[in-house]
Amino acid sequence: xxxxxxxxxxxxxxxxxxxxxxxxxxxxxxxxxxxxxxxxxxxxxxxxxxxxxxxxxxxxxxxxxxxxxxxxxxxxxxxxxxxxxxxxxxxxxxxxxxxxxxxxxxxxxxxxxxxxxxxxxxxxxxxxxxxxxxxxxxxxx
Amino acid sequence: xxxxxxxxxxxxxxxxxxxxxxxxxxxxxxxxxxxxxxxxxxxxxxxxxxxxxxxxxxxxxxxxxxxxxxxxxxxxxxxxxxxxxxxxxxxxxxxxxxxxxxxxxxxxxxxxxxxxxxxxxxxxxxxxxxxxxxxxxxxxx
Numbered sequence: 001x002x003x004x005x006x007x008x009x010x011x012x013x014x015x016x017x018x019x020x021x022x023x024x025x026x027x028x029x030x031x032x033x034x035x036x037x038x039x040x041x042x043x044x045x046x047x048x049x050x051x052x053x054x055x056x057x058x059x060x061x062x063x064x065x066x067x068x069x070x071x072x073x074x075x076x077x078x079x080x081x082x083x084x085x086x087x088x089x090x091x092x093x094x095x096x097x098x099x100x101x102x103x104x105x106x107x108x109x110x111x112x113x114x115x116x117x118x119x120x121x122x123x124x125x126x127x128x129x130x131x132x133x134x135x136x137x138x139x140x141x
Numbered sequence: 142x143x144x145x146x147x148x149x150x151x152x153x154x155x156x157x158x159x160x161x162x163x164x165x166x167x168x169x170x171x172x173x174x175x176x177x178x179x180x181x182x183x184x185x186x187x188x189x190x191x192x193x194x195x196x197x198x199x200x201x202x203x204x205x206x207x208x209x210x211x212x213x214x215x216x217x218x219x220x221x222x223x224x225x226x227x228x229x230x231x232x233x234x235x236x237x238x239x240x241x242x243x244x245x246x247x248x249x250x251x252x253x254x255x256x257x258x259x260x261x262x263x264x265x266x267x268x269x270x271x272x273x274x275x276x277x278x279x280x281x282x
Contacts, residue, residue, distance in 0.1 A: 063265070082267075
């Protein structure tokens with residue numbers, strides 16, 4: 001299949017400190033956030049997903065602590081999405097499906113009705129891309 | 142005063158469609174989000190704030206509809222913050238104070254205890270900067 005030139009690498013920041021419900025603080029490996037990272041990594045390895053370059057990056061806190069697990073989906077010059085209320089045992093495929101949709105959309109804004117149900121319900125916040133002037137400033141710095 | 146080289150231009154995306162409480166949908170100019178944009182613009186003009194280049198950008202929906210008003214603070218290579226529960230009649234100075242702190246911090250993560258009280262309570266979500274590889278990819282595209 002030819003590569004769609006509109007597609008771009010997607011970074012999935014996965015909060016590894018997220019807990020669901022009353023999970024204990026320790027051990028950290030017991031937290032759902034940690035499990036989410038492992039589950040996403042395994043799914044990507046297993047399935048050889050078609051997204052050209054999902055980059056999985058662990059992170060400590062996306063500020064969605066009351067609604068864990070959380071992941072953030074971002075790419076250069078696109079909107080960023082923070083998604084919450086995620087369960088590593090249920091939603092890995094939905095997250096990767098959304099990442100594919102996000103990758104294929106030039107602005108990173110997949111059509112709402114096409115999104116997986118859990119994603120429709122669980123956008124915690126979104127951030128627009130920086131205006132063009134800011135990018136130019138970055139290059140000059 | 143010498144300019145701090147760590148400081149960088151900050152983009153404040155202001156959601157102009159945000160409503161507080163039971164505000165009616167129309168007219169749009171009656172919404173708190175619209176008023177927030179005006180209040181921030183007026184404050185910046187009036188005070189000649191010291192932040193080198195706060196860029197005020199109106200936007201429709203940061204996905205924090207249940208917790209309006211919302212603004213997002215972002216800059217190249219820094220964390221982005223989405224802030225919620227804001228009132229144009231109360232919090233304009235707090236937002237600009239946070240933008241100053243954000244501008245002065247190399248990663249865009251002001252020390253928590255120094256932040257204005259409303260900001261401490263009202264971080265809806267935050268998004269890490271893209272990994273360096275992604276920026277390189279952007280430049281190559």
